[in-house]
Amino acid sequence: MDKIYVKNSKEKWFENDDTFHQLYTKKIQLLAKKHWTPIEVARIAAEFLVSEKNEKILDIGSGAGKFCLVAGHYKPNAFFYGVEQRKSLIEVAENAQIKLGLDNVFFIEGNFTQLNFNNYDHFYFYNAFFENIAGTDKIDESIDYSLELYNYYNRYLYKQLETKPAGTKLVTFHSLENEVPRNFTLVDTRMDNLLKCWIKI
Numbered sequence: 001m002d003k004i005y006v007k008n009s010k011e012k013w014f015e016n017d018d019t020f021h022q023l024y025t026k027k028i029q030l031l032a033k034k035h036w037t038p039i040e041v042a043r044i045a046a047e048f049l050v051s052e053k054n055e056k057i058l059d060i061g062s063g064a065g066k067f068c069l070v071a072g073h074y075k076p077n078a079f080f081y082g083v084e085q086r087k088s089l090i091e092v093a094e095n096a097q098i099k100l101g102l103d104n105v106f107f108i109e110g111n112f113t114q115l116n117f118n119n120y121d122h123f124y125f126y127n128a129f130f131e132n133i134a135g136t137d138k139i140d141e142s143i144d145y146s147l148e149l150y151n152y153y154n155r156y157l158y159k160q161l162e163t164k165p166a167g168t169k170l171v172t173f174h175s176l177e178n179e180v181p182r183n184f185t186l187v188d189t190r191m192d193n194l195l196k197c198w199i200k201i
């Protein structure tokens, strides 16, 4: 009798973005192109961010959880935390996490300004504040948007990152770099300069 080889059932979700998006409802899938990190980007970012066991990585504005879930899958010895202001997206992310059975990923509901940055070693940032700029694509209309908030969040994040110890890593995707302190050095760029890897000096 022929043997049938079945691919590890978890691995199949990470074959490509379309397959991964099947973890989500149609509504969340439709937002993916503009708002959720591609698998390839998450893999490159995780590779750069994690160099030691048990490091803690924070995704600032984790949305549907895609960065944390992909990174958590490929880097099982690190911990990935996603903070997200929209409760509905925390639920989406946690549902996907259950399907993937990942135990090194954590989603925190709230504003990133409520977090203690001392609890995290390295950071991922996919232009989370852009919705505050007039004329940009919005995820939904459940929150208030303003240029004041955009500037406040950028300044707040800049100040938090500025005080992190030397060696702290940051990956930005589609960033205008307003949040990147001058004491972070650019060490690598990928994806036509959209993905940038930084280290604090």
Ligand SMILES: C[S@@+](CC[C@H](N)C(=O)[O-])C[C@H]1O[C@@H](n2cnc3c(N)ncnc32)[C@H](O)[C@@H]1O
Residues within 6 Å of the ligand: 034, 035, 036, 037, 059, 060, 061, 062, 063, 064, 065, 066, 067, 083, 084, 085, 086, 089, 110, 111, 112, 113, 126, 127, 128, 129, 139, 153
């Ligand atoms: C571009 S999406 C990125 C999602 C995710 N990081 C990924 O790469 O798949 C940005 C997310 O940041 C969230 N966000 C924006 N400002 C935030 C804030 N001040 N605190 C927490 N979450 C925020 C938005 O609600 C949105 O879900």
